[in-house]
Amino acid sequence: MSNKTDKIDLMKTNIYNDWLETSINNGYINYYNYSEFKNLKPIGNGSYARVSRAKWRNTDGFFALKTFNNDKITLKEVVNEIKLQKELIPNDNILRFCGITKIETEKKYSLVLEYADSGTLKNYLSKQFNELDWNDKYQLSFQLASAVAFLHECDIIHRDLHADNVLVHQKKVKLADFGLSKKIAEASSNTSKIFGVIPFVDPKKLNDQGYKLNKKSDVYSIGVLMWQISIGRQPFSNDNYDVSLSLSIVNGKREEIIDETPTIYSDLYTECWKTEPDERPNMHKVVLILKSIIFPDQYIKINNSNEDNLLQISLDINDGSNINYDSNINNGQDKNDDLNVNGDPDKNDNSNIDDDLNLNNCIIPKIDILQESLDINSGSNINDDLNINDHPSTNNISNINDDLDINNYSMSIHPSIQRSSISYINDGSNDILIIDSLQDQPDWTVILKSNRSSIASIQTRLSKDSFSSIDKLITFIIEKHDKGITFDQIQQQIEQKILQLDLINGFVYWLIGNQGEPKYNWLFGLFYYYGIGIEENYIKAFELFLKAAENDYSIAQVYLAKCYNDGYGTEEDKSLAFTWFHKAAGNKSIIGQFYLGYCYEFNIGTKNNENKFIEWYQKAANNGNTTAKLYLANCYRLGKGINKNENKAFECYKILAEQEITDAQIQLGNCYHEEINKVQAYNWYEKAANNGNIIAKCILEQCYNIKISTKKNRNMKIKIHKKLYFKGLRMIGINYYNGTRIKQNYEKSFYYLQKAAENENKNAQYYLGNFYRDGTVVRKNTRKAFILYQKSAEQGFLEAQIELGHCYNKGIGTEINESKAFELYKITAIKGHLDAKYQLGYCYDKGIGTEVDKAKAFELYREAAEKGHITAQDNLGPFLHRNIEADLDIVTFNSIIIDKKI
Ligand SMILES: Nc1ncnc2c1ncn2[C@@H]1O[C@H](COP(=O)(O)OP(=O)(O)OP(=O)(O)O)[C@@H](O)[C@H]1O
Numbered sequence: 001m002s003n004k005t006d007k008i009d010l011m012k013t014n015i016y017n018d019w020l021e022t023s024i025n026n027g028y029i030n031y032y033n034y035s036e037f038k039n040l041k042p043i044g045n046g047s048y049a050r051v052s053r054a055k056w057r058n059t060d061g062f063f064a065l066k067t068f069n070n071d072k073i074t075l076k077e078v079v080n081e082i083k084l085q086k087e088l089i090p091n092d093n094i095l096r097f098c099g100i101t102k103i104e105t106e107k108k109y110s111l112v113l114e115y116a117d118s119g120t121l122k123n124y125l126s127k128q129f130n131e132l133d134w135n136d137k138y139q140l141s142f143q144l145a146s147a148v149a150f151l152h153e154c155d156i157i158h159r160d161l162h163a164d165n166v167l168v169h170q171k172k173v174k175l176a177d178f179g180l181s182k183k184i185a186e187a188s189s190n191t192s193k194i195f196g197v198i199p200f201v202d203p204k205k206l207n208d209q210g211y212k213l214n215k216k217s218d219v220y221s222i223g224v225l226m227w228q229i230s231i232g233r234q235p236f237s238n239d240n241y242d243v244s245l246s247l248s249i250v251n252g253k254r255e256e257i258i259d260e261t262p263t264i265y266s267d268l269y270t271e272c273w274k275t276e277p278d279e280r281p282n283m284h285k286v287v288l289i290l291k292s293i294i295f296p297d298q299y300i301k302i303n304n305s306n307e308d309n310l311l312q313i314s315l316d317i318n319d320g321s322n323i324n325y326d327s328n329i330n331n332g333q334d335k336n337d338d339l340n341v342n343g344d345p346d347k348n349d350n351s352n353i354d355d356d357l358n359l360n361n362c363i364i365p366k367i368d369i370l371q372e373s374l375d376i377n378s379g380s381n382i383n384d385d386l387n388i389n390d391h392p393s394t395n396n397i398s399n400i401n402d403d404l405d406i407n408n409y410s411m412s413i414h415p416s417i418q419r420s421s422i423s424y425i426n427d428g429s430n431d432i433l434i435i436d437s438l439q440d441q442p443d444w445t446v447i448l449k450s451n452r453s454s455i456a457s458i459q460t461r462l463s464k465d466s467f468s469s470i471d472k473l474i475t476f477i478i479e480k481h482d483k484g485i486t487f488d489q490i491q492q493q494i495e496q497k498i499l500q501l502d503l504i505n506g507f508v509y510w511l512i513g514n515q516g517e518p519k520y521n522w523l524f525g526l527f528y529y530y531g532i533g534i535e536e537n538y539i540k541a542f543e544l545f546l547k548a549a550e551n552d553y554s555i556a557q558v559y560l561a562k563c564y565n566d567g568y569g570t571e572e573d574k575s576l577a578f579t580w581f582h583k584a585a586g587n588k589s590i591i592g593q594f595y596l597g598y599c600y601e602f603n604i605g606t607k608n609n610e611n612k613f614i615e616w617y618q619k620a621a622n623n624g625n626t627t628a629k630l631y632l633a634n635c636y637r638l639g640k641g642i643n644k645n646e647n648k649a650f651e652c653y654k655i656l657a658e659q660e661i662t663d664a665q666i667q668l669g670n671c672y673h674e675e676i677n678k679v680q681a682y683n684w685y686e687k688a689a690n691n692g693n694i695i696a697k698c699i700l701e702q703c704y705n706i707k708i709s710t711k712k713n714r715n716m717k718i719k720i721h722k723k724l725y726f727k728g729l730r731m732i733g734i735n736y737y738n739g740t741r742i743k744q745n746y747e748k749s750f751y752y753l754q755k756a757a758e759n760e761n762k763n764a765q766y767y768l769g770n771f772y773r774d775g776t777v778v779r780k781n782t783r784k785a786f787i788l789y790q791k792s793a794e795q796g797f798l799e800a801q802i803e804l805g806h807c808y809n810k811g812i813g814t815e816i817n818e819s820k821a822f823e824l825y826k827i828t829a830i831k832g833h834l835d836a837k838y839q840l841g842y843c844y845d846k847g848i849g850t851e852v853d854k855a856k857a858f859e860l861y862r863e864a865a866e867k868g869h870i871t872a873q874d875n876l877g878p879f880l881h882r883n884i885e886a887d888l889d890i891v892t893f894n895s896i897i898i899d900k901k902i
Pocket residue numbers: 043044045046047048049050051064066095113114115116117119120164165167176177181
């Protein structure tokens with residue numbers, strides 16, 4: 001080895017040593033004084049470390065001290081292991097990392113770990129196997145699978161699962177070394193290591209050393225471990241672990257199923273060890289099935305079906321989830337990789353330890369993301385009268401037994417829901433309830449998601465308060481709509497209300513058994529429509545709305561009309577949309593009155609109604625509907641359908657602005673802006689921005705050079721996570737979308753975009769919005785597209801801002817709101833967006849959201865045409881001929897048409 005290499009190695013070693021020192025000094029890692037450990041007893045040696053058992057000070061229990069060689073590879077992996085460990089939420093089946101100690105005499109660090117009193121699973125099985133019954137074996141498998149599923153949830157792939165890496169303490173599985181040994185092995189290219197564990201290695205890897213181990217590789221190893229747990233000995237114990245065995249496994253050789261093994265268990269592990277990764281279940285499914293084996297009473301047995309069906313049901317659970325979840329991840333970056341890629345001094349000798357330290361935040365517990373998304377949603381722009389007193393009495397909660405009693409649960413609801421039709425699955429973090437095949441509606445399968453606490457509270461409440469609570473919820477929603485909350489604003493309010501009542505699944509569950517009245521049909525449909533507490537399903541939503549609407553339930557008529565208007569769960573039919581809005585309005589639905597006016601204004605399913613919309617807006621406004629008031633005010637401002645009356649408009653905006661209607665706050669700001677009262681204008685824009693209005697934020701940015709932060713208390717972890725992890729995902733996603741491999745990789749692209757969008761990547765949100773708008777890969781959902789554009793626009797993404805303008809202009813996923821469309825086009829045109837300039841010109845030309853101003857229209861058309869906007873070029877000629885009297889710049893016009901050969 002040259003001197004130079006020696007120096008680099010030394011530098012690297014120092015970097016990791018420094019990192020450890022720094023982490024100890026700043027309290028990131030617990031430090032244990034080595035001299036305070038007593039009764040040290042060696043318990044094992046691995047390839048890279050020796051392990052001792054020890055007591056610390058006068059504490060009762062033992063710790064395990066794992067001491068490594070201090071070479072650079074090992075140290076690097078130890079650092080990575082610590083980072084991974086530190087960021088994981090503690091899990092009962094994962095060996096706890098307690099801290100670090102240093103043997104000063106040897107200048108070596110030791111990891112201080114939880115001690116597992118039964119040693120490795122291999123040892124445990126060899127000693128205890130005869131004591132174990134099937135239930136014990138299922139438990140071991142279940143705990144092991146849960147631990148791996150947990151890692152997968154955190155995007156960590158173990159890659160080295162075998163019976164020596166699984167420890168057992170007090171009959172409990174403790175998974176160890178998930179970030180460590182394989183990295184050392186890989187880094188040191190130690191091929192003998194792989195031979196020691198051949199039966200557990202994914203055959204794809206055995207066949208191709210370049211194959212990248214992935215989540216499905218872990219599933220394979222779990223399958224083999226489940227087999228080992230069933231028999232108590234190592235797989236292929238009579239064979240040499242050599243190339244020949246390896247080849248046989250690649251060619252399909254597997255261990256024999258032990259005779260007395262219950263089929264459901266052997267079916268599961270044989271599924272896991274299938275050669276093709278795509279044919280293996282994901283870990284989540286493995287856990288669910290094991291859970292169903294352990295608690296058979298709590299599981300669905302449709303049509304008294306056998307265990308095979310049960311397996312099938314469990315396997316179906318995730319079918320509606322992310323596309324190719326696991327197989328995508330295989331090709332993407334897992335957390336372990338991130339640690340390597342970003343902090344790998346081997347690849348970048350200049351990398352500094354700060355970068356590495358940042359990586360500590362890479363593993364984001366799901367709960368953080370969830371929390372963040374709850375924060376995002378909290379920017380309601382309408383005064384919310386959620387009453388804290390509505391919260392259900394919680395005095396019974398403390399008495400609730402944590403274990404759900406399915407018997408009481410189902411019987412107290414409805415006789416049509418049979419005990420056998422209910423299943424309850426706990427996957428460790430989330431509980432999933434499955435209710436299948438109601439007697440009178442055999443084709444209905446309902447999947448509910450819940451957490452344990454909400455299930456517990458359902459138990460206490462359903463029998464007593466359900467009627468009044470559900471009726472309260474119905475009243476709440478109708479009142480909100482009547483007051484002016486539109487479709488795109490209501491979901492958040494419903495969710496808040498239900499969350500506040502802590503009854504999300506309770507409602508759905510109750511509704512399934514109580515479908516006798518139109519109001520409950522509608523509410524059930526609403527849950528399907530918005531996907532609240534239940535899988536989103538437009539067809540079912542539509543059917544339920546239709547049923548309730550035909551029974552003259554006016555709010556259902558409004559929703560049915562909305563379905564026809566947008567083509568949700570049915571063919572788009574504007575004329576039927578109009579018919580049902582009309583019926584609802586006739587039925588005295590206030591929101592129905594507003595929407596009828598809206599149909600008249602924008603010629604939805606009806607034509608040539610002149611100024612009828614004013615009449616209906618007026619009616620709804622008189623009944624207290626703020627959206628109708630706002631639309632009416634816009635009409636007064638522009639003289640649309642009514643004599644222009646700017647004072648009246650101003651007064652209206654003022655009243656609404658004071659009621660925190662953000663669109664009115666903007667309009668009021670505009671009024672003041674025009675009067676050159678900048679202070680007042682700023683005041684109102686700022687109020688709207690603080691209420692979450694995106695347009696106001698953009699105006700403030702453009703006119704006042706002020707940025708309103710979107711999310712206060714933004715979680716640092718999310719930022720770093722986004723920066724380091726989703727940067728890559730986003731690029732892959734977008735590259736696939738725009739790139740040459742577009743066809744075959746749509747799904748992959750969709751998956752990455754979805755992940756990145758969930759983590760607030762504005763580009764991803766925009767592109768995903770396009771997917772939903774166009775119905776590419778995923779079922780068309782303009783409402784989702786609109787929400788995604790909103791999120792992206794809020795973060796300042798220009799393309800999303802203009803797309804949002806189109807949504808308001810055409811009513812895509814939201815109500816047509818020409819004033820908002822105009823504002824957005826204005827904002828994006830100023831930023832130089834070519835299409836925005838054309839669209840803004842069109843607004844001035846036709847009086848969309850603003851007064852007609854042909855001169856401005858011409859300027860904008862001209863600019864867009866000059867810069868190559870095809871439609872602007874096409875429209876400029878006809879526009880000028882139409883508006884010749886408008887004293888426009890004919891010379892310029894002529895030069896353009898000569899230039900472009902129009
Ligand atoms: N936390 C622990 N509690 C109890 N025993 C442990 C603990 N950690 C390790 N051991 C024992 O020490 C032995 C060596 O562990 P180590 O993790 O170093 O190596 P390994 O995982 O068995 O092998 P390799 O590092 O080559 O993959 C194990 O086989 C086990 O018997």
